[in-house]
Amino acid sequence: xxxxxxxxxxxxxxxxxxxxxxxxxxxxxxxxxxxxxxxxxxxxxxxxxxxxxxxxxxxxxxxxxxxxxxxxxxxxxxxxxxxxxxxxxxxxxxxxxxxxxxxxxxxxxxxxxxxxxxxxxxxxxxxxxxxxxxxxxxxxxxxxxxxxxxxxxxxxxxxxxxxxxxxxxxxxxxxxxxxxxxxxxxxxxxxxxxxxxxxxxxxxxxxxxxxxxxxxxxxxxxxxxxxxxxxxxxxxxxxxxxxxxxxxxxxxxxxxxxxxxxxxxxxxxxxxxxxxxxxxxxxxxxxxxxxxxxxxxxxxxxxxxxxxxxxxxxxxxxxxxxxxxxxxxxxxxxxxxxxxxxxxxxxxxxxxxxxxxxxxxxxxxxxxxxxxxxxxxxxxxxxxxxxxxx
Amino acid sequence: xxxxxxxxxxxxxxxxxxxxxxxxxxxxxxxxxxxxxxxxxxxxxxxxxxxxxxxxxxxxxxxxxxxxxxxxxxxxxxxxxxxxxxxxxxxxxxxxxxxxxxxxxxxxxxxxxxxxxxxxxxxxxxxxxxxxxxxxxxxxxxxxxxxxxxxxxxxxxxxxxxxxxxxxxxxxxxxxxxxxxxxxxxxxxxxxxxxxxxxxxxxxxxxxxxxxxxxxxxxxxxxxxxxxxxxxxxxxxxxxxxxxxxxxxxxxxxxxxxxxxxxxxxxxxxxxxxxxxxxxxxxxxxxxxxxxxxxxxxxxxxxxxx
Numbered sequence: 001x002x003x004x005x006x007x008x009x010x011x012x013x014x015x016x017x018x019x020x021x022x023x024x025x026x027x028x029x030x031x032x033x034x035x036x037x038x039x040x041x042x043x044x045x046x047x048x049x050x051x052x053x054x055x056x057x058x059x060x061x062x063x064x065x066x067x068x069x070x071x072x073x074x075x076x077x078x079x080x081x082x083x084x085x086x087x088x089x090x091x092x093x094x095x096x097x098x099x100x101x102x103x104x105x106x107x108x109x110x111x112x113x114x115x116x117x118x119x120x121x122x123x124x125x126x127x128x129x130x131x132x133x134x135x136x137x138x139x140x141x142x143x144x145x146x147x148x149x150x151x152x153x154x155x156x157x158x159x160x161x162x163x164x165x166x167x168x169x170x171x172x173x174x175x176x177x178x179x180x181x182x183x184x185x186x187x188x189x190x191x192x193x194x195x196x197x198x199x200x201x202x203x204x205x206x207x208x209x210x211x212x213x214x215x216x217x218x219x220x221x222x223x224x225x226x227x228x229x230x231x232x233x234x235x236x237x238x239x240x241x242x243x244x245x246x247x248x249x250x251x252x253x254x255x256x257x258x259x260x261x262x263x264x265x266x267x268x269x270x271x272x273x274x275x276x277x278x279x280x281x282x283x284x285x286x287x288x289x290x291x292x293x294x295x296x297x298x299x300x301x302x303x304x305x306x307x308x309x310x311x312x313x314x315x316x317x318x319x320x321x322x323x324x325x326x327x328x329x330x331x332x333x334x335x336x337x338x339x340x341x342x343x344x345x346x347x348x349x350x351x352x353x354x355x356x357x358x359x360x361x362x363x364x365x366x367x368x369x370x371x372x373x374x375x376x377x378x379x380x381x382x383x384x385x386x387x388x389x390x
Numbered sequence: 391x392x393x394x395x396x397x398x399x400x401x402x403x404x405x406x407x408x409x410x411x412x413x414x415x416x417x418x419x420x421x422x423x424x425x426x427x428x429x430x431x432x433x434x435x436x437x438x439x440x441x442x443x444x445x446x447x448x449x450x451x452x453x454x455x456x457x458x459x460x461x462x463x464x465x466x467x468x469x470x471x472x473x474x475x476x477x478x479x480x481x482x483x484x485x486x487x488x489x490x491x492x493x494x495x496x497x498x499x500x501x502x503x504x505x506x507x508x509x510x511x512x513x514x515x516x517x518x519x520x521x522x523x524x525x526x527x528x529x530x531x532x533x534x535x536x537x538x539x540x541x542x543x544x545x546x547x548x549x550x551x552x553x554x555x556x557x558x559x560x561x562x563x564x565x566x567x568x569x570x571x572x573x574x575x576x577x578x579x580x581x582x583x584x585x586x587x588x589x590x591x592x593x594x595x596x597x598x599x600x601x602x603x604x605x606x607x608x609x610x611x612x613x614x615x616x617x618x619x620x621x622x623x624x625x626x627x628x629x630x631x632x633x634x635x636x637x638x639x640x641x642x643x644x645x646x647x648x649x650x651x652x653x654x655x656x657x658x659x660x661x662x663x664x665x666x667x668x669x670x671x672x673x674x675x676x677x678x679x680x681x682x683x684x685x686x687x688x689x690x691x692x693x694x695x696x
Contacts (some may be wrong), residue, residue, distance in 0.1 A: 040511070042619065044518040110602035175666045208613070208620060211402040212658030212668065219395055237519045239614045244398075245531070245538045264615060342392060389679030 013355065020174060031060065031326045033317055034092045034101030035073055037128070037310070038080035038109075042232035045260055048107050048129055049304035051075055051155070054102050056294055057314035068322055073314075074098055078109045085109035086116065091121035092335040098122065099326045102313040105306060106230075107131035107178035110264050117142045122241045123332045124311040128306040129188070130277070136353040144354035146316070146345065147309045148277030148361070151185050153253060157226075157360040158189035161251060165390055166223040170248070171200040172213065173228035179205070182228025182253055184213070195318055198222050207233060210240045212271050218246050223388050230255040242268055249273065249386050254300035257305045262369050271386050274364040276344055281308045286344025312343040392597065394537040403655040404648075405543055405612060405672045408550040411647030412605035413628025414635065416598040421632070422574040423594045426484060426495040430503035432625020434472055434599050435477075439523070439606030440510055442468040446524055461526040469605040476599025478591045483587040485591060503625065511618040520617040523610030546608055553604060554644060557597075560641065570594055574638070632680050636686025645687060650676070 035054040037047035041333045058073045076092055078085035085104070092098055093116055103117075104110035105128030117124050118140040126134060126145035130153065135145050161169065169190060173179035179202070187197055198220045201213045214237070217225065225241065225248045227234055231283050235258040241250065250272040252261075262269045277309050279305065281287045303311075316338070317331070324330035348356050364375035367384070378384045413431060420428045442464040449463055481501060487495050511517040520629040527542035560566035573590045581587050609624075610616045627650055635646030653675050657668030679687070 040508075040518075042518065042520075042617070044511075045516070202667060204669065206619060208621065208623060209402075209406055209654075211406070212399070213656050215398050215402060216658070218398075232520055236613065236615055243540070243612075243614070245533070261514075263516070264520040264522055266522050361618075382425065 008201035020053045026032055026304045031069040032072050032074050034098045036078050037105050038104040041079050043080050043230055046304045048301045050310035051308040052299045052312040053303050053307035054314040055346050057311045061318050066210050082108050082112035085113050089113035089116045093122035100317045101333050102127050104129045106175040110134045111177050114143050127310040127313040137354045144350055146313045146356045148358040152361050153203040153275045154185040155189045158193050162193040168196050168198050168222040169224045169226050170198050170217045170222040171226045174205045175202045176205055179228045208236050214244050222248055224249045224251050226251045231258045249388050269366045270364045276362050277358050285346050290344045312345045392401050397537040403651045407648035407651035410627055410631050410650055412601050413624050414643035414647045416601050417629050417632040419598045422638040429500040432621035433503035433506040435602040435606040436621035437474040437506055438603030439610045442607045463689040469600045471597040472603035473596035476595040480592050480595035517618050520615050523614050523616050525693045560662045630676055636688035639688045642686050642688040
């Protein structure tokens with residue numbers, strides 16, 4: 001070999017050697033974590049809010065010099081459809097590089113995928129779905145949830161209705177597992193308190209026209225219409241109620257706690273009831289911190305009702321990986337021992353089914369185009385009255 | 391069941407039938423003229439509704455507040471815009487594919503429909519959420535027992551009837567209508583007779599899309615709410631209605647539209663606490679009807695001479 005070639009060769013080898021030393025000294029191991037939510041479709045605002053929140057948790061962790069690993073977020077869209085959710089869940093769980101995931105806002109998708117996560121041994125923390133069966137139908141070590149279930153929500157709902165003196169309720173619910181769950185638990189809770197359900201109507205989750213069901217409801221003349229379903233059809237039902245001249249109180253669940261509900265209805269949203277696990281984001285222990293950091297990232301969409309839970313779920317996953325390393329089985333074992341863990345949503349404790357015991361339920365009423373907590377509202381103090389309230 | 395309740399059901403059925411008919415007539419026109427199924431029709435309806443909403447918001451923000459003027463502007467802008475969109479689709483997507491199998495055109499327009507729907511969702515601000523549509527018609531109503539007769543519903547029903555009658559007159563009493571019917575019967579002969587084929591096709595698409603725009607605005611006025619997915623189910627139902635009635639016949643589309651609405655309302659009434667199954671009921675009856683009369687209830691009187 002000629003002298004020049006040898007010299008060049010030596011030069012490059014040294015550069016490579018030094019470079020490699022520098023890079024390995026500075027590089028952290030890359031670890032992948034996952035997020036699944038409805039990024040398209042009628043409830044995409046909630047999915048996008050959740051995704052932004054999870055991304056925020058990952059970004060803040062990567063900016064932290066004390067973190068052992070560098071995290072990469074893999075995002076998949078379940079479209080709030082069970083058949084799509086099963087596909088994306090399989091894709092994520094089968095990818096051995098993804099260690100754990102924060103999954104699902106829609107109950108219909110979450111319940112469809114629990115078996116897949118168990119089969120692949122993929123640890124997940126649910127951040128938005130409220131159907132109790134997700135954690136309670138089976139005892140899967142992989143499945144956890146940071147938000148509450150709909151059982152407590154509907155207990156509090158039935159209590160408030162009875163306390164306000166309403167006796168007759170018509171139930172409209174969507175025919176997915178989410179709506180059917182709400183129907184089952186609310187009917188049970190209301191029956192215990194002596195209320196009467198005058199009729200139950202199942203509707204599809206993308207139905208446009210409710211005049212047929214609402215005409216029958218009008219004939220039954222209930223004081224309250226309980227709605228177990230999500231915002232898109234909640235908006236339609238409420239506005240068509242007005243078209244048909246139905247004056248009952250619109251009583252919803254966590255599915256309608258969304259800015260989209262108020263924007264879609266305008267003044268018609270006034271006086272609608274809703275319930276949700278946990279507290280409003282501002283009132284959570286870490287709420288202000290979360291909202292500040294979220295605003296600093298200048299996302300196009302707000303975190304919506306469950307953004308804080310998505311952040312908490314992702315943060316818990318990152319904490320676990322920091323502690324035991326990027327190993328699925330070790331993360332599962334670590335998550336089994338979560339007791340009184342501090343987070344922005346308060347203390348998290350997983351019971352033997354992986355369910356966080358969040359006992360607090362917040363009651364909301366829409367007042368002046370905002371979801372106001374019931375106790376703080378003018379309806380509770382008597383200054384304003386719900387339709388038909390004595 | 392008391393008279394008031396029955397009247398309410400009938401009114402609901404009529405309004406629903408009117409919406410379906412406007413979509414079905416579009417499908418029938420396109421099939422009649424070019425023997426193609428343009429599956430993006432439902433989504434053109436959605437784009438028309440959103441165009442109307444955008445016009446309303448734009449005019450309100452510059453200070454126009456006269457309701458009749460707003461209504462007129464909303465209608466005119468969405469009709470013209472959708473007519474233009476229809477012509478563009480015809481010129482650049484449908485006409486070049488005329489010699490391809492009809493299935494290809496169906497698939498391509500189906501995909502175009504998805505593109506339109508997703509564009510509304512992505513590019514309209516907060517497009518994924520349902521949007522309130524302003525109430526531009528007088529909202530007075532007369533209460534007759536259980537039946538709430540609303541003035542705006544009556545006006546919309548009358549407008550729908552007027553449009554259908556107008557379309558019939560256009561097709562049967564004008565030279566343009568004659569040209570459209572000629573092209574529908576036999577393209578080659580029509581051309582030899584000196585009819586400008588491309589112009590007629592473009593005009594037919596413009597008319598059909600204008601009907602979709604009117605349907606979209608009517609939908610918005612009736613439900614006071616529009617969302618990016620509204621065209622999907624309407625397209626499927628409109629298409630089914632056009633098929634049951636007999637593809638290619640305007641009367642068939644009308645019959646199919648009202649028949650489907652009647653089936654849905656009947657299903658909701660007859661299965662009171664299982665009204666989730668009303669669509670199952672309606673579509674099952676449609677399947678049965680198609681098995682009995684495959685070419686539709688009003689059969690095409692023209693048979694092809696091979």
